[in-house]
Amino acid sequence: xxxxxxxxxxxxxxxxxxxxxxxxxxxxxxxxxxxxxxxxxxxxxxxxxxxxxxxxxxxxxxxxxxxxxxxxxxxxxxxxxxxxxxxxxxxxxxxxxxxxxxxxxxxxxxxxxxxxxxxxxxxxxxxxxxxxxxxxxxxxxxxxxxxxxxxxxxxxxxxxxxxxxxxxxxxxxxxxxxxxxxxxxxxxxxxxxxxxxxxxxxxxxxxxxxxxxxxxxxxxxxxxxxxxxxxxxxxxxxxxxxxxxxxxxxxxxxxxxxxxxxxxxxxxxxxxxxxxxxxxxxxxxxxxxxxxxxxxxxxxxxxxxxxxxxxxxxxxxxxxxxxxxxxxxxxxxxxxxxxxxxxxxxxxxxxxxxxxxxxxxxxxxxxxxxxxxxxxxxxxxxxxxxxxxxxxxxxxxxxxxxxxxxxxxxxxxxxxxxxxxxxxxxxxxxxxxxxxxxxxxxxxxxxxxxxxxxxxxxxxxxxxxxx
Numbered sequence: 307x308x309x310x311x312x313x314x315x316x317x318x319x320x321x322x323x324x325x326x327x328x329x330x331x332x333x334x335x336x337x338x339x340x341x342x343x344x345x346x347x348x349x350x351x352x353x354x355x356x357x358x359x360x361x362x363x364x365x366x367x368x369x370x371x372x373x374x375x376x377x378x379x380x381x382x383x384x385x386x387x388x389x390x391x392x393x394x395x396x397x398x399x400x401x402x403x404x405x406x407x408x409x410x411x412x413x414x415x416x417x418x419x420x421x422x423x424x425x426x427x428x429x430x431x432x433x434x435x436x437x438x439x440x441x442x443x444x445x446x447x448x449x450x451x452x453x454x455x456x457x458x459x460x461x462x463x464x465x466x467x468x469x470x471x472x473x474x475x476x477x478x479x480x481x482x483x484x485x486x487x488x489x490x491x492x493x494x495x496x497x498x499x500x501x502x503x504x505x506x507x508x509x510x511x512x513x514x515x516x517x518x519x520x521x522x523x524x525x526x527x528x529x530x531x532x533x534x535x536x537x538x539x540x541x542x543x544x545x546x547x548x549x550x551x552x553x554x555x556x557x558x559x560x561x562x563x564x565x566x567x568x569x570x571x572x573x574x575x576x577x578x579x580x581x582x583x584x585x586x587x588x589x590x591x592x593x594x595x596x597x598x599x600x601x602x603x604x605x606x607x608x609x610x611x612x613x614x615x616x617x618x619x620x621x622x623x624x625x626x627x628x629x630x631x632x633x634x635x636x637x638x639x640x641x642x643x644x645x646x647x648x649x650x651x652x653x654x655x656x657x658x659x660x661x662x663x664x665x666x667x668x669x670x671x672x673x674x675x676x677x678x679x680x681x682x683x684x685x686x687x688x689x690x691x692x693x694x695x696x697x698x699x700x701x702x703x704x705x706x707x708x709x710x711x712x713x714x715x716x717x718x719x720x721x722x723x724x725x726x727x728x729x730x731x732x733x734x735x736x737x738x739x740x741x742x743x744x745x746x747x748x749x750x751x752x753x754x755x756x757x758x759x760x761x762x763x764x765x766x767x768x769x770x771x772x773x
Contacts, residue, residue, distance in 0.1 A: 312486050313424060313425055313486070313487065314425055315482075316421075316479065316482045316483055316486055316487060317421035317422065317424060317425050319475065319478060319479030319482060319483075320380070320383075320384060320387075320417045320418055320421045320479055321418060321421065322475060323384075323387065323388075323472050323475045323476055323479065324387070324414050324417065324418060325452065326451060326452045326455065326471070326472070326475070327391065327410075327452075327468070327469070327472060328353075328356075328452065328584070329452025329453050329456065329584055330452040330453070330455055330456030330459075330468040330471075331352060331353065331456065331468060332353065332452075332453075332456075332584045332585055332587075332588050333452070333453045333456035333457045333460065333588045333599050333602055333603050333606070334456050334457075334459075334460045334465040334468050334599055335349045335350070335352070335353075335588065335589065336349075336588075336589070336592045336593065336599070337460045337464075337465045337599055338352065338403075338465050341464075341465065342397075342398075342399065342400045342403065343400075344400050346589060346593060346726075347713055347716060347717060347726075348400075350585060350709055350710070350713045351404060351518075352403055352404065352407050353585065353706075353709050354514075354518055354706050354709055354710060355404045355407050355408050355411070356407045356408070356410055356411040356414070357411065357702050357703070357705060357706035357709070358408070358411065358510075358511045358514055358515060358706060359407070359408040359409070359410070359411025359412050359414075359415065359511075360411045360412075360414050360415045360698075360699075360702040361415075361507075361510045361511060361514065361699055361702050361703050361706065362411075362412075362415070362507040362508075362510065362511045363411070363412045363415035363416065363507070364415045364419060364695050364698050364699040364702065365502075365503055365506050365507065365555045365556050365695055365699060366415075366416075366498075366503055366555070366695075367379070367415055367416050367419045367420055367423075367694070367695050367698075368419070368420075368423065368690075368692050368694055368695040369498050369555065370416070371420045371423055373498075375489040376420050376423055376424045376487075376489065377424070377483060377484075377487045377488065377489045378489070379416055379420050380416075380417065380420045380421055380424065380483055380487065381480055381483050381484065382416065383413050383414070383415075383416035383417035383420060384413070384417055384476050384479050384480050384483070385413075385476075385480070386409065386410075386412060386413030386416070386417075387410055387413030387414055387417055387472070387476065388413075388472055388473055388476035388477075389409075389413075390406050390407075390409040390410040390412075390413055391410060391469040391470065391472040391473065391476075392469070392470065392473065393406040393409075394406045394407060394410065394469040395466040395467065395468075395469035395470045396466070415698075418698065419694045419695055419698040420694075422694050422698070423690060423694045424487060426682055426690050426694065452603075453588065453602065453603030453604075453605075453606045454600075454603040454604060455468070455471065455603070456468045456599065456603055457598070457599035457600035457601070457602055457603025457604070458599075458600050458603065459471070460599040460600070461598050461599050461600040462600070496552070496553040497553060498555070499551060499553055499554055499555040501547060502544060502547055502548065502551065502554050502555040502556070503555050505540050505541075505543050505544040505547055506540075506541075506544045506555060506556050508536070508537060508540045509537050509538070509539075509540035509541030509542075509543070509544050510537070510541065510699070510703060511537065512533050512534065512536050512537020512538075512540060513534060513537035513538055513540075513541055514537070514703065514706055514707065514710075515530075515533060515534075515537070516530055516531070516533045516534025516535075516537055517534065517707070517710065518706075518707075518710040519534075544556075545558065556692070556695070556696055556699070557689075557692050557696070560685075560689065560692060560693060560696060563684045563685065564684070564751075564752065564753065564756065565629075565680045565681065565683040565684050565752070565756050566681050566682075566683075566684065566685060566693060566696075566697070568633070568680065568748055568749060568751070568752050568756070569677050569678070569680050569681035569697060570681070570696065570697055570700045571748050572633065572637075572677070572745045572746075572748030572749050573677040573681075573697075573700065573701065573704070573745070574700050574701070574703070574704035575704070575741065575742070575744050575745040575748065576637055576640075576641075576673060576677070576704075576742050576745035577701060577704035577705050577708060577742075578704050578707055578708045578711065578738065578741050578742065579641060579644055579708060579738035579739055579740075579741045579742030579743075580640070580644070580670055580705075580708065580742055581704060581705030581706070581707070581708025581709055582708040582709060582711065582712035582734065582735075582738040583609070583644060583647070583666070583670075583738075584606075584609075585708075585709045585712055585713070586647070586712050586716075586731060586734055586735060586738075587602075587605075587606045587609070587647070587663070588602050588603075588606055589716075589726065589731070590650065590728075590731045591605055591606065593725060593726045594652075594726065594727075594728050594731055595652055605659070605660070605663065606663065608660050608663045608664040608667065609663045609664065609666060609667035609670075616667075616668045616669070616671040616672050616675070620671070620672055620675040620676075623672060624675075624676060624679075628754070628755070628756075629676055629679075629680045629683075629752065629756050630749060630752040630753070630754055630756050632672065632673075632676050633673065633676050633677070633680075633749040633752070634746055634749045634750060636669055636672050636673050636676070637673055637742065637743065637745045637746050637749060638743055638746055639669045640666065640669035640670045640672075640673050640742065641739045641740070641742040641743035641745075642739070642743075643662060643665055643666030643669060643670075643739075644666060644735055644738060644739030644742060645735060645736050645739035645740065646662045646666070646735075646739075647662060647663070647666065647735040647739070648731070648732040648733070648734075648735035648736045648739070649662075649732075650662065650731075651728060652728075678697075680756065681693065681697045683756065708738060711737075711738060711741075712734045712738055715730070715733055715734040715737055715738075716730045716731070716734055719733045719734070
């Protein structure tokens with residue numbers, strides 16, 4: 307097999323495992339909440355703490371891959387993720403669940419971005435879209451199977467198995483990485499920015515934790531407020547720190563690349579709404595419609611099925627219309643389908659419900675493919691590791707905030723009710739869909755030929771910048 311084929315498939319093993327885990331736990335949240343004597347809304351922390359841990363450790367992923375070799379770090383990350391999965395399945399308290407989910411997030415922070423780094427350094431830019439699509443197709447099977455597998459295991463056995471199923475997948479990825487992946491690394495590795503790491507990690511996690519606690523639980527606890535203020539202060543301190551040092555761990559100067567800036571800023575706004583969908587849909591089906599986890603999974607998997615279908619034609623669409631047009635118009639269409647989810651109710655014909663969920667997945671997948679690919683349009687090899695860490699961090703932060711915002715909306719719209727009313731879900735889908743649509747204002751500023759080289763249209767003409 308050629309490298310452009312085998313490397314994306316190996317990286318896809320890691321993506322498959324993480325995506326399977328993410329969608330399976332979303333389906334099983336009500337069952338886990340019942341087992342741990344918590345409410346489903348409070349259990350959203352099992353998702354957000356994973357994302358927060360990802361955000362904290364993502365900045366270090368590029369440097370450690372350059373310093374110790376991408377293959378070694380990729381394999382270590384798989385081991386950490388699988389080990390944490392085993393212990394997640396053994397948890398009997400809410401606190402231990404959050405701890406091992408945080409460890410899982412640390413493994414994921416190294417596993418996925420380092421895998422992408424291996425890919426972008428192993429494949430020519432002219433073949434990057436094809437490689438991304440190839441990597442994404444097996445990875446998208448995780449979200450397709452996740453709701454079904456998670457619902458089936460939760461209904462027939464127990465929720466613990468949604469974590470233990472990661473073990474054989476992780477072992478397969480570990481073996482394939484050992485055999486086929488070369489030890490990709492940079493020869494000239496700059497000094498690690500330890501102060502920047504601590505400032506950025508605490509700034510991001512402290513700010514997001516504080517915001518989540520305040521908006522999700524209406525908390526005015528002095529400790530929460532202190533963490534929020536300290537997180538904001540650390541984030542501001544990092545901005546000044548990054549301007550003074552030669553090799554900041556998150557190089558904010560990379561936002562000078564127009565295509566990278568659009569991918570990070572516009573993509574973050576888009577994902578604020580999109581991140582809420584995998585959290586809201588299973589809750590709607592189980593809390594609103596009274597479905598079992600398995601029945602819920604059979605419905606919500608149509609979203610991921612639509613995503614997989616789009617992956618097969620994404621390259622042709624981007625070549626035909628270009629990145630700017632696709633990002634602009636498709637962001638509005640995808641956001642519109644999120645808003646349409648507000649109309650889903652028990653009396654709606656099931657075929658119409660499936661169509662809304664399916665086509666929503668189709669257009670979200672196209673937007674993700676375009677965003678993930680255009681980020682590297684103007685990035686040269688020495689900056690790939692930083693670009694990968696930066697973009698992945700932005701993605702995870704926005705997805706985390708999407709879950710927190712939707713949980714807050716449900717909490718406010720429920721008005722203290724024991725069960726979440728259907729109207730609360732309607733408000734949540736409408737608001738987060740509207741937020742996603744705001745990303746179009748970022749994509750309008752892109753040049754007509756943005757990303758033309760990797761789209762296979764014509765040579766890119768925009769000015770390149772180097773730090």
